[in-house]
Amino acid sequence: MPLLRTLNIDIDPETLRPRRRAAALKPVPIQRDFPRDQVAYFAEHRMDFPGMFIEVEPLRTYPYSTLAAHLLGYLGEISEVQLQHSKDLGYYPGDLVGTVRA
Amino acid sequence: MFSAVYVTAVLLALLAQTSPLLFTVGPGLRLDLTLMVVVYFSLFWGWKRALVLGFLTGLGQDALSSEVLGLSALSKTLTAFVVHTLSRHVQVQSLIVQVLFTCLAVAVDTLARLVVLMVFQLPMLGVAHRVAVRSCNRPCSVSCWRRASITDSRAPCSMAIYVRTKARAMARYSSPGEPGTCDDEVIYIQRPLPPYDDGFRRRLWGLITVVLISLCLLLGRTWQLQVLQGEYFLRLSEQNRLRSLRTKSLRGKILDRHGYVLADNRAAYTLMAIPVDLPRVTNSCRSCGR
Numbered sequence: 417m418p419l420l421r422t423l424n425i426d427i428d429p430e431t432l433r434p435r436r437r438a439a440a441l442k443p444v445p446i447q448r449d450f451p452r453d454q455v456a457y458f459a460e461h462r463m464d465f466p467g468m469f470i471e472v473e474p475l476r477t478y479p480y481s482t483l484a485a486h487l488l489g490y491l492g493e494i495s496e497v498q499l500q501h502s503k504d505l506g507y508y509p510g511d512l513v514g515t516v517r518a
Numbered sequence: 519m520f521s522a523v524y525v526t527a528v529l530l531a532l533l534a535q536t537s538p539l540l541f542t543v544g545p546g547l548r549l550d551l552t553l554m555v556v557v558y559f560s561l562f563w564g565w566k567r568a569l570v571l572g573f574l575t576g577l578g579q580d581a582l583s584s585e586v587l588g589l590s591a592l593s594k595t596l597t598a599f600v601v602h603t604l605s606r607h608v609q610v611q612s613l614i615v616q617v618l619f620t621c622l623a624v625a626v627d628t629l630a631r632l633v634v635l636m637v638f639q640l641p642m643l644g645v646a647h648r649v650a651v652r653s654c655n656r657p658c659s660v661s662c663w664r665r666a667s668i669t670d671s672r673a674p675c676s677m678a679i680y681v682r683t684k685a686r687a688m689a690r691y692s693s694p695g696e697p698g699t700c701d702d703e704v705i706y707i708q709r710p711l712p713p714y715d716d717g718f719r720r721r722l723w724g725l726i727t728v729v730l731i732s733l734c735l736l737l738g739r740t741w742q743l744q745v746l747q748g749e750y751f752l753r754l755s756e757q758n759r760l761r762s763l764r765t766k767s768l769r770g771k772i773l774d775r776h777g778y779v780l781a782d783n784r785a786a787y788t789l790m791a792i793p794v795d796l797p798r799v800t801n802s803c804r805s806c807g808r
Binding site: 441442443444445446447448449450452455458466467468469470471472473474475476477478479480483484488491508512 | 766779789790792794795797
């Protein structure tokens with residue numbers, strides 16, 4: 417997919433490999449917070465990227481940037497270990513959860 | 519609402535059909551109004567309803583006529599089944615299609631009856647015969663059917679014999695007791711009840727047993743599918759139809775004690791991929807992706 421290079425993104429085959437078998441129909445996030453100019457390019461050349469689409473998602477923003485970052489924490493994709501723990505709570509791979517690594 | 523319409527239509531058809539005027543349209547012809555009702559409703563109704571209504575209509579017809587119990591029910595159910603199956607991919611609103619399906623239904627209905635009657639060697643009912651009448655004890659008029667006191671060895675046992683005297687022959691009957699001519703038309707019409715006849719009764723009960731057993735089989739299978747395995751099939755069909763997509767909800771804002779927003783949400787674009795829809799990952803692509 418040489419076109420992906422024009423978008424300046426990588427698809428790590430390793431992230432897709434387990435999904436090929438298990439939940440091949442579930443969308444995987446490739447890149448969050450996709451820059452607007454690239455979104456525009458993607459929207460124009462949509463037919464050249466089979467199997468990919470753009471979704472609008474809420475993302476965290478911190479008006480005071482790093483202020484009280486340790487207190488507020490930040491969001492990260494749910495880790496394997498955490499997923500094993502909280503599987504019954506309705507978490508799925510790719511979910512964003514609050515993380516504090518203070 | 520719809521079932522009320524249907525019940526009214528069937529009752530009207532049965533009433534009209536049991537009136538003596540329409541017993542036979544002409545020699546050898548039989549008008550089956552209920553069949554048209556069945557055809558119409560199986561064209562526009564659902565799958566199970568078509569079968570049930572075909573069966574119930576046939577049963578009602580059986581109850582009112584003196585035919586073998588279950589014969590009409592069987593043939594009507596079969597007709598409803600065939601009509602509904604064939605009409606599923608057809609635009610049924612068109613009048614031509616409706617007429618065609620009515621013709622088809624008549625063919626199926628008649629064929630089913632004939633097959634059953636032949637298998638069980640029952641006399642064919644509702645078919646008028648034209649034979650010569652030797653004598654008639656009462657004057658007949660063209661406009662009405664009179665019971666003739668003749669015995670005809672060819673008459674099916676469940677038939678009453680009616681004589682319609684042709685206008686030409688009528689003059690002769692003005693003097694009672696005078697023998698008729700060969701032009702007289704004899705029409706057999708079903709009696710209200712079949713007379714006592716050992717062989718006929720035996721075959722009748724055989725047929726009723728067969729019909730009842732097959733009905734029990736159908737009912738049992740329905741019960742098995744709907745009650746015993748109902749939930750299983752429901753789950754299967756839901757899995758066919760539904761694919762759950764998760765939408766993410768907003769996380770709450772975090773405010774400080776003065777109400778200043780410390781953490782908020784904003785809209786962001788995310789590039790997503792559905793793994794099955796992606797082109798095959800080849801070695802060269804892996805290297806170019808890197």
